[in-house]
Amino acid sequence: MNDLYAQLGEAGAEDVVCRAIEELAVRLSHCERLWRQSDLPNLRKSARSLVAIADQIGMSAMAQIAGDVTDAIDLDDNPAIAATLFRLLRVGERSLTAVWEQQDLSV
Template sequence: MVEGGEIVDQILVLTQEEPVRLDADRLRDLYMRLGDVGAEDVVCRAMEEIAVRLSHTERLYRQDRMVDMRKSARSLVAISEQVGMRALCAVAEDVTGCIDAGDQVALAATLSRLLRVGERSLTAIWDLQDATL
């Protein structure tokens, strides 16, 4: 990097940490309605499906298949909402908005955010399950 004619040999690495929000009331309601075993089953299947859909959404982006990518992101909205992953739900909605607007620059940035939030959300719900065992 050149600064005022001088070469600066320091690089600043910015880490992007995304806060995740789990809706404890949504999870509590799920456990009350389905019982421990039923709720655990729903949450585990949702976690697996979210991981698959995140990967699929990214692959569709790389293949420039926007219609299919939008469907995949919309499914992430529904699944994440079901298990109380509010941040993931919001970012997946943002991805669909970028696709609808045809904003490729915003889509690239928002997809990156979706992947970060998705990973952190899965970790958070996994940690929550471990804490309740």
Template sequence: MVEEIMVLAPKENAGLDPDRLEALYSQLGPSAAEDVVCRAMEELALRLAHIDRLFHEHAWGDMRKNTRALVAIADQIGMTGLACVGGHVISCIDDVDHIALAATLARLNRLGEGSLTAIWDLQDLSI
């Protein structure tokens, strides 16, 4: 009997809201909006790494606080998928469910990477 091992490679769409980005560009103008988006992307990348570090340190309160900030930033620039999963991470922290938290955090990291790439690609298209 030969058993097969299946390796899962989870992948999902970034869940970007181009209307939110378009509104930001209309409201602030191209130069200021691009500055806001670039700073937000940098902050999101830093927060994702920091949240992961806090998870490994079992610093649940700080992890929750940083994840809430990440959700707010993601929402501001139209990363609705990332904001949603960030909310799920917060729920796992609140529920003290470390198994679900580990899985949801892995999803947040995958989606964060995909969202940052997707928004970078959108910027290359000059919204």
């Protein structure tokens, strides 16, 4: 995120981060719903989009785990899909909370 702030300035970076955080939260929820509906093709697309968004704002752990979800789907390994997806949801929730708390401190 430091690189983002250096490139865009404080106001620009905060705008990008806030929009990305909101989008990540929506897509994480969407991933969980798709899993419960057994919609693996769309789950893969949604997880793949999480990789790009998380990378954009420097959330490398979330991006890596979302990539692991897509890999598990590609391997048609349902236990691995479940394990990595729910790891993604846990890490994602913690990461989003940490960023929101950080944003609140800067205001």
